[in-house]
Amino acid sequence: MNLDRNSLLAAIFSAFASTTPLANSNTSEIVLRYVGAGKASVEYQHPTLRKQIDFYDADSDTHSFVRSKLWQPSEGCTVELDRSRIRLPKCDHIRFILSWDGIQRDRRYPPLIPLQHGGVLVFTKYLQTFDGNGPTSWKVIAPKGGVAAFRGQKSSEEISIPGSVFAEDPRGWIYLGPDKFVQSEEAQLMVDEGVSDSVGNIVAVMLPQLIRLFATELAARPLSKPSVFIGWANREVGGRSFQADTVPGSVIRFGLSGSDWATPSSAQLETIRDIASHELAHLWNAGVYSSEARLSPWLHEGNAELLSQAAQYQLGYKDLETLRKNAERAIASCLQTAGDQSWPMNPERLRGRIPYDCGFAIQLGAVGVANRCAPEISTMGFWKQHWAKFPRYDESTLVAFLSAVSTPNKSALLKRLLDDKSLPLQIALADLYRESGLLALSNAVETGKTDFNIDAVRIREIFEGKRLNTPRYAEKSCSVTSE
Numbered sequence: 295m296n297l298d299r300n301s302l303l304a305a306i307f308s309a310f311a312s313t314t315p316l317a318n319s320n321t322s323e324i325v326l327r328y329v330g331a332g333k334a335s336v337e338y339q340h341p342t343l344r345k346q347i348d349f350y351d352a353d354s355d356t357h358s359f360v361r362s363k364l365w366q367p368s369e370g371c372t373v374e375l376d377r378s379r380i381r382l383p384k385c386d387h388i389r390f391i392l393s394w395d396g397i398q399r400d401r402r403y404p405p406l407i408p409l410q411h412g413g414v415l416v417f418t419k420y421l422q423t424f425d426g427n428g429p430t431s432w433k434v435i436a437p438k439g440g441v442a443a444f445r446g447q448k449s450s451e452e453i454s455i456p457g458s459v460f461a462e463d464p465r466g467w468i469y470l471g472p473d474k475f476v477q478s479e480e481a482q483l484m485v486d487e488g489v490s491d492s493v494g495n496i497v498a499v500m501l502p503q504l505i506r507l508f509a510t511e512l513a514a515r516p517l518s519k520p521s522v523f524i525g526w527a528n529r530e531v532g533g534r535s536f537q538a539d540t541v542p543g544s545v546i547r548f549g550l551s552g553s554d555w556a557t558p559s560s561a562q563l564e565t566i567r568d569i570a571s572h573e574l575a576h577l578w579n580a581g582v583y584s585s586e587a588r589l590s591p592w593l594h595e596g597n598a599e600l601l602s603q604a605a606q607y608q609l610g611y612k613d614l615e616t617l618r619k620n621a622e623r624a625i626a627s628c629l630q631t632a633g634d635q636s637w638p639m640n641p642e643r644l645r646g647r648i649p650y651d652c653g654f655a656i657q658l659g660a661v662g663v664a665n666r667c668a669p670e671i672s673t674m675g676f677w678k679q680h681w682a683k684f685p686r687y688d689e690s691t692l693v694a695f696l697s698a699v700s701t702p703n704k705s706a707l708l709k710r711l712l713d714d715k716s717l718p719l720q721i722a723l724a725d726l727y728r729e730s731g732l733l734a735l736s737n738a739v740e741t742g743k744t745d746f747n748i749d750a751v752r753i754r755e756i757f758e759g760k761r762l763n764t765p766r767y768a769e770k771s772c773s774v775t776s777e
């Protein structure tokens with residue numbers, strides 16, 4: 295298992311923090327307050343002798359860019375900012391107002407999101423620091439008459455968040471503002487004022503359905519009760535875009551952007567369904583179960599795409615034809631952008647649509663191979679069984695699991711796809727699809743056709759995992775081990 299620098303530091307700090315009680319006077323604390331008008335103030339309290347604060351994720355351009363916009367220190371304070379740390383030559387404590395920078399940016403995690411009803415969402419990662427004692431602790435003070443909320447916690451006074459909460463992953467959304475949460479048994483939801491009812495209703499209806507379905511099909515409840523926020527930015531500006539993210543603590547944020555969301559079309563509402571199911575799937579594939587996300591985003595992004603389709607099909611939101619078309623679109627997109635290069639050597643496989651589309655394409659092939667050998671294994675069932683065996687998963691556990699439910703020979707095709715640096719992805723995928731019984735698809739992929747039809751019967755079998763009594767799938771070469 296590879297650990298990057300931050301994970302390593304986090305692990306060390308986490309161990310330290312849990313065994314050593316810290317004297318308050320020697321530790322740093324972030325104090326977060328609501329200022330009003332969709333703004334928050336942030337104060338770093340640190341021992342006077344400390345003249346330097348170290349950040350998480352020093353190596354990201356986005357993060358240093360966002361930070362340079364954020365740091366407007368209080369009077370009498372000099373701050374020198376570089377990518378990894380802030381130096382405070384003349385500063386006993388630093389305080390600044392966190393505001394929305396007013397420019398629409400393609401950024402998954404804006405530092406501050408003002409909501410129409412007056413509340414704000416504050417993103418912790420750009421603000422989270424660590425000193426010699428580990429990640430910084432937070433004190434979050436609720437606005438007058440409102441609440442502070444973090445994960446499942448909500449208080450009309452204040453919330454303390456120990457630094458150790460951020461040790462594994464510094465991402466989090468803190469809410470400050472009026473208590474507009476709608477509570478249900480499965481989740482709590484906050485839809486901002488003015489967001490179209492059609493969008494809010496879709497999420498409100500789907501949330502409990504998806505949570506119950508995934509909990510049943512993947513044999514586990516979410517780690518904590520999900521909190522979902524739906525906001526709408528840039529309402530006066532034309533156009534339409536969408537961002538969504540899932541952070542630890544089962545917190546999901548939907549960010550609608552642009553005036554076109556006032557009257558969403560049916561296609562846009564379908565996008566909302568797709569994204570809601572995708573993000574919910576992350577509560578399992580990156581929550582209950584976990585992978586080394588930085589190194590193989592195709593595993594959890596492609597997986598969320600696959601489980602999203604499977605869940606919507608099971609819930610009746612998508613018919614077989616839509617499922618087939620979506621699979622064709624993902625595979626075609628993967629081949630167009632990444633087909634000619636080998637998978638392990640493709641420098642783009644960590645970025646853009648590629649982890650989503652190629653992750654979907656590869657995992658569909660893997661499930662197909664398993665399903666051909668053991669027709670009772672559905673898409674959802676494949677992952678349920680895989681995670682029962684390997685709750686921390688990576689590329690090698692996927693190959694090992696496929697080997698156990700099909701044969702070592704067949705899983706070798708997947709291993710070759712993942713490892714062989716000279717094998718173009720389209721050739722490797724064509725071989726995998728042939729073993730999946732997706733023959734027409736396999737031929738099309740191999741000959742470079744971009745216009746193809748996936749066999750509807752096979753797609754149904756792969757997603758449903760039903761035993762159809764068709765002898766051609768009960769191959770002798772598949773010896774299924776059960777354990």
Ligand SMILES: [Zn+2]
Nearest residue numbers: 572576595598
């Ligand atoms: Zn995702």
